[in-house]
Amino acid sequence: MPVVPSSRFLLLYGSQTGQAKAISEQIAEKAYEQDLKPELHCLSLTEKKFFLERETCVVIVISTTGDGEPPDTASKFVRRLRKKTLASDYLSKLNYTLLGLGDSNYTNFCNCGKTLDKRFSELGAKRFYNCAWGDDAVGLEEAVDPWIDGLWSSLKSFLQLPNIQENINMNAEQITETTSLSSDNCTPDLTDTNNSCNVVKSTENMNTNSSSDSNHNNSSKTENGTLQTKSDGDKNAESSTSSSVEIEMSANIRQSVPPLSKSSLSLPVMSPSYIKLDYLSDEDINIDNLPRQNDCDFPSASTCVTMATVSDIQKLTNDKRVKKTMLVELDITTSGIEYYPGDSFSVICPNDTVEVNTLLDRLGVIDKKDTCIQLGIIEGTKKKNPSIPKYIPEKCTLYYIFTTCLDIREPPKKALLRTLVEHTHDSSEKRRLQELCSKQGMKDYTEYIRKPSLSILDILNNFTSCKPNVECLIEHLPRLQSRPYSVCTSPLISPGRLQFVFNVVDITKDCGRTYDRKGVCTGWIEQMYNKTSSNVDTSQGDGDSENICDKLEHVKISELLIPVFGRTNQSFHLPDDVSTPLILIGPGTGVAPFIGYLDHRSIQRDREPAVSYGDIWLLYGCRHEKADYLFRDKLESHVSSSILTKLLVSFSRDDHPSSDYPRYVQDNIKLYGSELVHMIEDKNAVIYVCGDANNMAKDVNEAFIEIFSKTKDISLDEARKIILKLRLAKRYKEDVWT
Numbered sequence: 001m002p003v004v005p006s007s008r009f010l011l012l013y014g015s016q017t018g019q020a021k022a023i024s025e026q027i028a029e030k031a032y033e034q035d036l037k038p039e040l041h042c043l044s045l046t047e048k049k050f051f052l053e054r055e056t057c058v059v060i061v062i063s064t065t066g067d068g069e070p071p072d073t074a075s076k077f078v079r080r081l082r083k084k085t086l087a088s089d090y091l092s093k094l095n096y097t098l099l100g101l102g103d104s105n106y107t108n109f110c111n112c113g114k115t116l117d118k119r120f121s122e123l124g125a126k127r128f129y130n131c132a133w134g135d136d137a138v139g140l141e142e143a144v145d146p147w148i149d150g151l152w153s154s155l156k157s158f159l160q161l162p163n164i165q166e167n168i169n170m171n172a173e174q175i176t177e178t179t180s181l182s183s184d185n186c187t188p189d190l191t192d193t194n195n196s197c198n199v200v201k202s203t204e205n206m207n208t209n210s211s212s213d214s215n216h217n218n219s220s221k222t223e224n225g226t227l228q229t230k231s232d233g234d235k236n237a238e239s240s241t242s243s244s245v246e247i248e249m250s251a252n253i254r255q256s257v258p259p260l261s262k263s264s265l266s267l268p269v270m271s272p273s274y275i276k277l278d279y280l281s282d283e284d285i286n287i288d289n290l291p292r293q294n295d296c297d298f299p300s301a302s303t304c305v306t307m308a309t310v311s312d313i314q315k316l317t318n319d320k321r322v323k324k325t326m327l328v329e330l331d332i333t334t335s336g337i338e339y340y341p342g343d344s345f346s347v348i349c350p351n352d353t354v355e356v357n358t359l360l361d362r363l364g365v366i367d368k369k370d371t372c373i374q375l376g377i378i379e380g381t382k383k384k385n386p387s388i389p390k391y392i393p394e395k396c397t398l399y400y401i402f403t404t405c406l407d408i409r410e411p412p413k414k415a416l417l418r419t420l421v422e423h424t425h426d427s428s429e430k431r432r433l434q435e436l437c438s439k440q441g442m443k444d445y446t447e448y449i450r451k452p453s454l455s456i457l458d459i460l461n462n463f464t465s466c467k468p469n470v471e472c473l474i475e476h477l478p479r480l481q482s483r484p485y486s487v488c489t490s491p492l493i494s495p496g497r498l499q500f501v502f503n504v505v506d507i508t509k510d511c512g513r514t515y516d517r518k519g520v521c522t523g524w525i526e527q528m529y530n531k532t533s534s535n536v537d538t539s540q541g542d543g544d545s546e547n548i549c550d551k552l553e554h555v556k557i558s559e560l561l562i563p564v565f566g567r568t569n570q571s572f573h574l575p576d577d578v579s580t581p582l583i584l585i586g587p588g589t590g591v592a593p594f595i596g597y598l599d600h601r602s603i604q605r606d607r608e609p610a611v612s613y614g615d616i617w618l619l620y621g622c623r624h625e626k627a628d629y630l631f632r633d634k635l636e637s638h639v640s641s642s643i644l645t646k647l648l649v650s651f652s653r654d655d656h657p658s659s660d661y662p663r664y665v666q667d668n669i670k671l672y673g674s675e676l677v678h679m680i681e682d683k684n685a686v687i688y689v690c691g692d693a694n695n696m697a698k699d700v701n702e703a704f705i706e707i708f709s710k711t712k713d714i715s716l717d718e719a720r721k722i723i724l725k726l727r728l729a730k731r732y733k734e735d736v737w738t
Ligand SMILES: Cc1cc2nc3c(=O)[nH]c(=O)nc-3n(C[C@H](O)[C@H](O)[C@H](O)COP(=O)(O)O)c2cc1C
Pocket: 014, 015, 016, 017, 018, 019, 020, 021, 062, 063, 064, 065, 066, 067, 068, 069, 071, 101, 102, 103, 104, 106, 107, 108, 109, 110, 111, 136, 140, 208, 216, 217, 218, 219, 220, 221, 222
């Protein structure tokens, strides 16, 4: 029985990088269309805007971050509910449903949502609609879209409201086939089943979006300063001398394939347009004076955004066989950023200038890109509660918006594809776009847009008759996110300075990707490196003459500034008790935080030599001893000075004398199984794993299960429980990224 016979319900979100927020806003919008009255709040406003215990009907969208932790904005909310003193009927008035967002590459998939769901029922709350778990690894929409579709009837029936649209799909527009594709029709099509697609894999450390590059997914998904990337790829992308990126439609897109469905497709509801744009040709505007992203908060920021001076940029690897790894040192003396070894911080990077210009050209507004514009709301728009996104200044330029505010790499969401349908003239292209955003086309969307991580520019290049206006993209493209990187220094060694390392992400044109590109942030930093007077890298080319980094030509490194901020909720720290033994596992750039740990320990030992310090083992891995063994000298010197008790290094692609030679970190875990189990069981060692979540972190987890099972002669299931307990006790910590 509904408790409140009204159309109001509370809609709450807890979001780290913005997805849960965007989805809850989408839910709010759809709720209005259903004549419901959502009251939308961030969970951080608990006890200010809402009290959960007083509510009767709540919908929650919440992501998981860190190592299974709540987003920063939800930590107070979660803390309140965790209190052991709460009575078992504390939430007895509450009826709820919950949408958890996560990524199944992480061990604690949707942990925050799942834990909350459990806690709600412990406190007497009841579900009025089943919970769902959106998985970034396969595409959030796979679970999210059907969950939203089913929400309305449950919500209305709970609220005792008539469900007038009961018999039709309430969120979908049903269309029948508009055209059929003849076999000789050369249709831009993203469905070549014969072509094994060279997708951008998350193993290569793309963030949630392929463009991303942080070594951390910690932010996204992130690159712990350590972005991994595609193989070396075609370096011509940046050597183009034209002002546009080199476009090429891959063969698979040109092939025609039969339409997905001859009958009908259910399309997402068309979002009404609401932004109007006026050119103020008479006004001058200096975009350098505009506040970055309109001074809009970054949810994970623990400090203000400040400009850090680049004091050094180095290439750590320079061998075609391996990824290009770079190290950057920043002077953070005046930034207000304080950090511990193991922390990460965020870099705010711009989009690539050449890519922005090409997109603006494709949109037909390149001539006006530097003209002052005024954004406003279309009078009489059907959009409910329309507003200009907070991170876009109402007065600026198109170049500014597309360079610094909008994410132009993230694969376009279905809502955008749906809107693009209306701007497409060719009937077969129209049909294909309809298919790709339809319910029936879910798999195709994942396969041909999400997995190869097509950008909006790729879509427009593939669907040449699609001519959207620029306002439509401002309405639909998401906010450009910051990129998190793990610090690889200790403040004890270099107060006021921090270093981070990352792999330059190279993404080649293939599988619908129409131009070569680099990771947004790593490509930007690499350009800086190439443009500094001491490091002109002619092999890379300079790219477009209008490139923003041309401004950097001949500058000294110390004149380079990059916007950064410190991050909240960091937990990948050394234990307080220095006698605790440490098992550090970090192949590739995953070694970054451990370099900080070791340097930190070295200073601690110098300062307090009489203290008893625990053993430290480091398991490192890379491809070739001679090509990408990062920080070799430093690691070996830590061995010589006994800071590092054991250094186990594996080379995955070198020739080895025998097949059982360890190639990966997990091979060394197995090789030293009994010693490691002894350290963990008898000496309370803590395990730290940093690096790739997709393969390495899972294999390492399995290797630990295996050594526990073998050493203690117990079943794999029993061993698995031991590892789980270690995780719960925070003695098995991960800082991993996809
Ligand atoms: C640094 C970081 C850590 C994450 N940790 C987890 C995790 O432990 N478990 C999980 O299921 N998902 C994890 N994720 C995936 C996010 O929950 C997922 O990408 C989600 O869609 C993000 O939503 P948001 O933008 O609203 O925060 C992590 C993502 C990042 C960037």
